[in-house]
Amino acid sequence: MKVKRILLMFAVSIFSLLLSRESIFAKELEYHKVYKLQPGMSVEDIMQIQNFIQYTKFANDYQSTGYVYLIEANGSKRQRTFLRKRIILGRPTDNIAYKDFTSYTGPTSVKGLSILSWSYTKYGQDPDQWLWIPSLKKIRKVSVAQGDDSFMGSDFTTEEITTRKFEDETYKLIEEEKFGGYTAAFDGKTYKQGADCYVVEARPKRSPWYYSKRIAWIEKATGGDIFQEVYDQEGRKFKTLLKIYENMEVNGRKYPTQTVLECKDLRTNHETVIEMKDIKFDQGLEERDFSEKVIERSKW
8 A cells, every 4th residue: 555655646746747847828928918937837838938028028119229230250340220119019800919110320321221010920920011211212012031031131030030939949948057158249248147047949840941950048037048059950050149138127017128139150250239228118109100101201
């Protein structure tokens, strides 16, 4: 009897452990809610929250000023600046997730160039995008860039910045560890050393694709993917990404917010840094400001 009792207790323990790793979310996360990583979450839960955080779906709206630095292998730099705003909707009636507007403010060669994008909640539905070209005084609906295309002429791909969805990959939890830290190119400082993280292997469902897998360090304190190693089809690491997240206090809630993104191409030693400043949430942006007519009138 004693042996049976021990076996029964062991079986119950194993079953409880398995249950603890099952998905907590039976359906998609609710927009405008803040989700935090918690012990016992499945790797799918972890990555679903990470993706949710990346696109600020916890907020009502978002706006910021961006500075892009393109850093050559010899250390020379080029700079671009832009203004960005986003309204988060998550509306089931017309399937709109959020509307995003970006306008370049410098240098002169790109000043005034503006992009309006409407993203959708339905998996597989591409965003709608419109481009305003000041020199031509025309607005054009454009095809969505391929996911492996360069984003704004940078080392980031379009997928890494704007189009990757949770459903695009499969996930495996490798381990939990303290991140060793990463020394950033833009200021020479070491960031996130000792941060408690989940280490996750993500593989694209699309094959062949420009990467075979990526290893991501998901920070427990913010839910953000603070570091990534990206591997090609031959298993060679060819790119690293650093993302610095901070918890911002907004109306009594903590919003995990990207403040710096840095990408390094290990094949060319070229680096791109995107620094976000003057970040504001929940400012009462109106949906009517995210239309074709509005971007025709935009002046920066």
